[in-house]
Amino acid sequence: MSTxxxxxxxxxxxxxxxxxLKQIAQVFNVNVAQLLDDDERFVICSIGDNHSNYSNYFGANEKLAIENExxxxLLAAKDxxxxxxxKVISLLENKE
Structure with a gap:
């Protein structure tokens, strides 16, 4: 990388x-998260394999909190x- x-x-x-970011962190011998550390905490999630099939997600705590909610x-609705x-299965079993 050039200056x-x-x-x-x-x-x-x-x-x-x-x-x-991973390469820069490796050069400085730090964790990638330390490169992003300012007044807010960030989360980086890289999903995929070692090829071109991947997605990167970046977010501050507030955005992640909204996504978690x-x-x-969705989990409550599923439950x-x-x-x-x-209940439907139970009623159908009792009907027989």
Whole structure:
């Protein structure tokens, strides 16, 4: 990586991929999260294999909290649906 390229990253003039962050962290012998550590905590999740099939997710605590609440609501709805289906199955079994 050129010094100009690295300087652009430091100044926020360019976006950096997760792979590039991993390389920078390795050079400085730090964890990737330490490179992002400012006043907010960040979470990085890279999902996929070692090829081109991957997705990167970045988020601050507030955004992740909102996403977690949505997921909790979906899980609660799923649990309610399972209970309703169990009741239907029970009624059908008792009918026979």
């Amino acid at each position: 100009t390229g690295y300087a652009k990253i430091e100044r926020g003039q360019t976006n950096v991929s997760v792979e590039k 949505k997921l909790k609501e 309610n649906e399972i209970e309703a289906l169990k």
